[in-house]
Amino acid sequence: MVRLILREKEYEVKPGMTLLSALQKINIVPESVIATCDGEMILDDEILKDGDVVKLIAVISGGMGIATRDSGIVSESRITNSDSRGCRL
Amino acid sequence: MKCRKCGEKASVNMRQHKLALCKEHYLEWVPEQTERFIKKYEMFTHAEKILVAVSGGKDSLALWDILNRLGYQADGLYLGLGIDGGISYSHESQRLAEKFANEHNLKLHVVDIEKEYGQPIPVLAEVSHRGYGKPCAVCGLAKRHEMNRIARDLGYDVLATGHNLDDEAAVLFGNTLSWSSEYLLRQGPVLPASDGLARKVKPLCRFYEREMTAYSLARGIEYIYEECPFAEGSQSIYYKELLNQLETKRPGAKLTFYLRFLEARKRGDLFIENNVERAHLHSCPKCGQPTSTEDLCSFCRMIEKVQNTAVTG
Numbered sequence: 001m002v003r004l005i006l007r008e009k010e011y012e013v014k015p016g017m018t019l020l021s022a023l024q025k026i027n028i029v030p031e032s033v034i035a036t037c038d039g040e041m042i043l044d045d046e047i048l049k050d051g052d053v054v055k056l057i058a059v060i061s062g063g064m065g066i067a068t069r070d071s072g073i074v075s076e077s078r079i080t081n082s083d084s085r086g087c088r089l
Numbered sequence: 090m091k092c093r094k095c096g097e098k099a100s101v102n103m104r105q106h107k108l109a110l111c112k113e114h115y116l117e118w119v120p121e122q123t124e125r126f127i128k129k130y131e132m133f134t135h136a137e138k139i140l141v142a143v144s145g146g147k148d149s150l151a152l153w154d155i156l157n158r159l160g161y162q163a164d165g166l167y168l169g170l171g172i173d174g175g176i177s178y179s180h181e182s183q184r185l186a187e188k189f190a191n192e193h194n195l196k197l198h199v200v201d202i203e204k205e206y207g208q209p210i211p212v213l214a215e216v217s218h219r220g221y222g223k224p225c226a227v228c229g230l231a232k233r234h235e236m237n238r239i240a241r242d243l244g245y246d247v248l249a250t251g252h253n254l255d256d257e258a259a260v261l262f263g264n265t266l267s268w269s270s271e272y273l274l275r276q277g278p279v280l281p282a283s284d285g286l287a288r289k290v291k292p293l294c295r296f297y298e299r300e301m302t303a304y305s306l307a308r309g310i311e312y313i314y315e316e317c318p319f320a321e322g323s324q325s326i327y328y329k330e331l332l333n334q335l336e337t338k339r340p341g342a343k344l345t346f347y348l349r350f351l352e353a354r355k356r357g358d359l360f361i362e363n364n365v366e367r368a369h370l371h372s373c374p375k376c377g378q379p380t381s382t383e384d385l386c387s388f389c390r391m392i393e394k395v396q397n398t399a400v401t402g
Binding site for chain 2: 029030031032034036040041043044045057059060061
């Protein structure tokens with residue numbers, strides 16, 4: 001699975017989809033976040049691989065980048081430690 | 090996606106410009122564009138002294154970094170607001186502003202509102218009963234007053250803030266919804282100096298907030314990620330989120346909204362400026378800054394009220 005982390009929320013999507021598709025699936029407005037993986041910024045066309053941990057950085061200070069309709073959150077938990085594959089930016 | 094300049098893997102894609110760049114070329118492109126905007130809007134020259142309002146956030150630190158890289162004489166001003174909100178907000182933002190200044194060998198002026206006026210912003214707001222339960226109105230008033238005072242007292246030619254295009258588009262959106270013609274006429278990349286007010290400029294006003302985040306990350310600038318605790322649920326954040334939904338569907342919508350407004354205002358298409366009555370400004374008898382009344386300015390009135398309350402309470 002691919003994990004996407006935004007502030008204190010965590011989402012999971014299946015590998016093989018693009019970042020753009022993943023953001024649409026979890027209902028995050030792509031324009032409102034920057035995605036990083038392994039310390040590098042990645043773009044909408046990046047194909048997400050199994051085990052990837054994508055850190056989403058909200059670009060609006062204080063904003064969550066989440067649209068108003070149902071979010072389709074797969075899992076939600078507080079992140080206390082970065083994963084060893086997590087992003088370091 | 091490939092970098093347009095070198096063909097390597099791109100790190101930033103700006104759909105509104107149909108331009109994708111790698112990290113290296115993006116870090117060259119941002120200062121080049123900033124220089125272009127500074128010249129286009131005649132903000133300042135290399136001979137002038139600039140005071141950058143630094144909050145510890147990504148935009149103001151990025152602005153300071155860019156001006157420094159471009160070789161401008163830019164010092165920083167940090168205002169200690171005394172906001173904690175359970176996350177030591179002011180303390181942490183001051184630490185980051187000072188860290189940036191030290192690492193880049195830059196001069197940072199630190200002014201603490203509580204030391205200057207006896208109380209931190211949340212208490213000033215509470216005692217003065219301004220702002221409907223939130224200190225944002227008092228905070229804005231105090232920041233405008235102090236930034237202008239310090240720029241003037243220390244002999245700076247211009248005051249620069251890190252407002253980005255999303256900030257400007259959100260303000261424009263709000264003022265358009267309410268057709269606030271007076272505010273619309275005042276909005277722009279440059280507010281010229283007048284009647285005791287320092288010139289104010291916004292060199293980042295044509296960059297998306299997303300681009301400034303990317304710049305700060307790519308430059309390794311450590312900034313305060315959390316917004317002020319009092320900003321949660323604010324109208325400006327709501328407008329920004331709405332505009333980002335629009336931008337996702339219509340790349341370039343935010344930029345067009347802002348630039349077409351500037352063009353229309355310049356041509357005089359929106360409102361006839363001469364018909365808008367200009368308020369005559371007086372000098373505040375206490376601090377000397379411009380005010381629309383013949384008595385104390387709003388800021389000094391607020392401070393006087395707080396001090397009187399403290400004495401009688």
